[in-house]
Amino acid sequence: YVTDWCQTVEARTGAKPLIYSTVYMLRRWQVDPGPYPLWLASWGAGWPTWGGERVPFWQYDDEGRCPGVPGPCDLNYFLGDEADLAAYGVQ
Secondary structure, three states: OHHHHHHHHHHHHOOOOOEEEOHHHHHHOOOOOOOOOEEEEOOOOOOOEEOOEEOOEEEEEEEEOOOOOOOOEEEEEEOOOHHHHHOOOOO
């Protein structure tokens, strides 16, 4: 279902969606992300990998603190620079 959804979104929008999940859920539901990049939540376990590679997006905390945000917020890392991040956007 995940692959079908991603293909539908890409066909209709021209944008390649990201798959946000945990390693546990991907394995539990036997998800094959194929060509779609992963954004994995993994708190306290180090940068997650899939297929032997570090994923491009990592949510490392879900109770972080950010200036100007009154409560807890998600904290994420991106494996790349600003140009790499911009490439994920719709052109």
